[in-house]
Amino acid sequence: MSTAVEKILSRASGKEVTAGEIVEAEIDVFMIHDPMGALVEDALNEIGAEVIYPEKVVAIQDHFIPAKDIESAILSMRLRQFHRRYNFGAYYEVGKGGICHVILPEEGHVVPGDVVVGTDSHTPTSGALGAFAVGIGATEMAAAMALGKLWFKVPPTVLIRGEGRFKEYIHAKDLILKVISTIGTDGANYKVLEFDGPAIRQLEMDERFVLTNMSVEAGAKTGFISPDDVTMNYLSNRARRPPRPAYSDKGSFEEELQFDVSSLEPLVALPHSPANVKPASEIDEEIDQAFIGSCTGGRLNDLKAAVKILRGRKISERVRLIVIPGSRKGYREALKMGLIDSLLESGAAIGPPSCGPCLGAHLGVLGPGEVAISSSNRNFRGRMGHPDSKVYLASPSTVAASALVGRITDPREVVS
Numbered sequence: 001m002s003t004a005v006e007k008i009l010s011r012a013s014g015k016e017v018t019a020g021e022i023v024e025a026e027i028d029v030f031m032i033h034d035p036m037g038a039l040v041e042d043a044l045n046e047i048g049a050e051v052i053y054p055e056k057v058v059a060i061q062d063h064f065i066p067a068k069d070i071e072s073a074i075l076s077m078r079l080r081q082f083h084r085r086y087n088f089g090a091y092y093e094v095g096k097g098g099i100c101h102v103i104l105p106e107e108g109h110v111v112p113g114d115v116v117v118g119t120d121s122h123t124p125t126s127g128a129l130g131a132f133a134v135g136i137g138a139t140e141m142a143a144a145m146a147l148g149k150l151w152f153k154v155p156p157t158v159l160i161r162g163e164g165r166f167k168e169y170i171h172a173k174d175l176i177l178k179v180i181s182t183i184g185t186d187g188a189n190y191k192v193l194e195f196d197g198p199a200i201r202q203l204e205m206d207e208r209f210v211l212t213n214m215s216v217e218a219g220a221k222t223g224f225i226s227p228d229d230v231t232m233n234y235l236s237n238r239a240r241r242p243p244r245p246a247y248s249d250k251g252s253f254e255e256e257l258q259f260d261v262s263s264l265e266p267l268v269a270l271p272h273s274p275a276n277v278k279p280a281s282e283i284d285e286e287i288d289q290a291f292i293g294s295c296t297g298g299r300l301n302d303l304k305a306a307v308k309i310l311r312g313r314k315i316s317e318r319v320r321l322i323v324i325p326g327s328r329k330g331y332r333e334a335l336k337m338g339l340i341d342s343l344l345e346s347g348a349a350i351g352p353p354s355c356g357p358c359l360g361a362h363l364g365v366l367g368p369g370e371v372a373i374s375s376s377n378r379n380f381r382g383r384m385g386h387p388d389s390k391v392y393l394a395s396p397s398t399v400a401a402s403a404l405v406g407r408i409t410d411p412r413e414v415v416s
Contacts (some may be wrong), residue, residue: 059083113243113244171305181269
């Protein structure tokens, strides 16, 4: 009996593997972005190595774009020069792509069965496509790009089984917050969180990406969802090569945990941990800023959810609502659907596809004592700005409802 990830690593290493083994696996996709590209190139230069498979590299400008200062302009310039040096398989310039973890799946760079490495901790997002996708550092990426392969300790897999059906205004974000609060921020250390069950299978891809994206907040090596018809339909006009799907054998999991989504209510992670979770209805906190965006909560479905709450209404006078679509394609589709116009009418500020304030970079950094609610993935102290600011994490519906009222609000309260 083998898990899907064991099967993927067996294929990539050329031998049968089991959890706990150390293996060298061939890499299918290398992802680098503007904060790390220069460091990767410097590490390559230091060891006198070259990129062996430039056609497998995807380079994306996303964190500090458009450049907010001289330092970020230099980082952006260095990634651009790195690409020109090697002519990478894909390069996304400012204004032509978006957030790396949105772009990789959206542009068909990842298919089921792939081994993906990226210089960002939320690279596991692509695990929702049935790939083994992990984040690594710049030095490790340089070695991997020089050799075309990387060593891994094969992780065990924990099954998160979702039962029941999602109710209206309940999202995958609410489920993953429930999972993290249940097992803790170290509950899945160096393990795979594989999501399955009828509740998972009813989700569209935009929602599935939320689960794998935030698996790392529970300490996971990666998140994984085996491919099905929803996956293949999503990839039908995107995939750049044939998929090699892998599925876990029954009984191959280290542990199985069950969650009934029918009983979920809108949840919020309080400062300063994604595991510090309470129902939105139990929190009484005024907010200064609401943010809908990031690799967790900036896809088209997230914008639709926000507009469903806000259409024809104005946000609170005390609140700044910042909306940043995750990609150029998503932005254009939202424009065609009238979502952007509706958000503007409600009082939102719309930013260019980028990471924005999620990591406290720009386009909405918080000042001392300010409070934000965000559809992003992390709320560590100082994550979105000043160390004395506070960040609450929630679904796009809860963020939109909170922007409307001016305090953290259960979205069902504003639509009932």
